[in-house]
Amino acid sequence: MFDFLALPERTTKPRESGLTHVLDKGYSLDQVRQFLEVAVSYVDIVKLGWGTAAVTPNVKEKVALYQSFGVPVCFGGTFFEVCVLQGKVEEYLALVRECEMTCVEISDGTIEMAEDDKLAYLRRFAKEFRVLSEVGSKDETVVIAPFKWVDSIKRELDAGAWKVITEGRESGTVGVYQPGGEVKEGLIDEIRSAVDPAQLLFEAPIKKQQSWFIKQFGANVNLGNIPPDEVISVETLRLGVRGDTLLHFHEA
Numbered sequence: 001m002f003d004f005l006a007l008p009e010r011t012t013k014p015r016e017s018g019l020t021h022v023l024d025k026g027y028s029l030d031q032v033r034q035f036l037e038v039a040v041s042y043v044d045i046v047k048l049g050w051g052t053a054a055v056t057p058n059v060k061e062k063v064a065l066y067q068s069f070g071v072p073v074c075f076g077g078t079f080f081e082v083c084v085l086q087g088k089v090e091e092y093l094a095l096v097r098e099c100e101m102t103c104v105e106i107s108d109g110t111i112e113m114a115e116d117d118k119l120a121y122l123r124r125f126a127k128e129f130r131v132l133s134e135v136g137s138k139d140e141t142v143v144i145a146p147f148k149w150v151d152s153i154k155r156e157l158d159a160g161a162w163k164v165i166t167e168g169r170e171s172g173t174v175g176v177y178q179p180g181g182e183v184k185e186g187l188i189d190e191i192r193s194a195v196d197p198a199q200l201l202f203e204a205p206i207k208k209q210q211s212w213f214i215k216q217f218g219a220n221v222n223l224g225n226i227p228p229d230e231v232i233s234v235e236t237l238r239l240g241v242r243g244d245t246l247l248h249f250h251e252a
Contacts, residue, residue, distance in 0.1 A: 008238065079092075165202075
């Protein structure tokens with residue numbers, strides 16, 4: 001219907017770049033259906049945020065519903081961290097397999113984990129799943145030097161991570177962001193100079209952050225922690241049919 005418009009070229013599903021990674025904070029089955037009926041073409045992976053899976057009814061049914069629409073699902077990294085602390089990684093893996101998930105997230109944003117242990121989990125899980133690993137701390141008082149970000153990202157990619165997530169939380173106020181939500185541009189410059197952006201997934205829950213990354217990296221940048229009701233909005237930003245990116249993509 002809108003073929004007469006010249007819009008940025010978007011990758012198509014299944015995508016390796018231009019991913020929209022969605023944060024489900026506890027949707028019901030009906031909400032999932034309604035959401036996907038509108039936005040499934042633009043949803044590449046859904047994360048059941050932090051430990052919401054442990055308190056959400058009908059989790060297995062919800063995972064199956066997402067997957068029936070061709071959308072892979074993973075548990076949040078915080079859920080994995082709790083399992084590590086309690087020595088329940090084997091039970092975690094059994095649950096992932098029972099739910100027929102194809103993706104897992106490995107993170108250490110809250111707990112202290114030796115790098116060798118994290119890399120060992122990555123190597124093990126990468127034999128069976130697409131692994132999203134996360135770099136950065138959820139503690140806004142923790143400052144990680146740019147070279148350490150780059151070193152961690154490279155090591156985790158070498159260990160088998162499919163994509164490395166740059167921490168931002170659902171608030172967009174930690175990790176690659178200042179407490180006010182501004183992007184740490186110097187940090188991103190350091191990372192992009194050393195790592196192919198297609199191998200990264202930038203958590204960007206806020207519109208100004210989404211716009212910044214799209215302007216910097218183009219329509220097919222990988223964006224994460226997108227609220228379900230913002231997926232269509234993000235796609236309009238990618239295509240320059242929203243004021244925030246219109247003049248970036250289209251000339252008068």
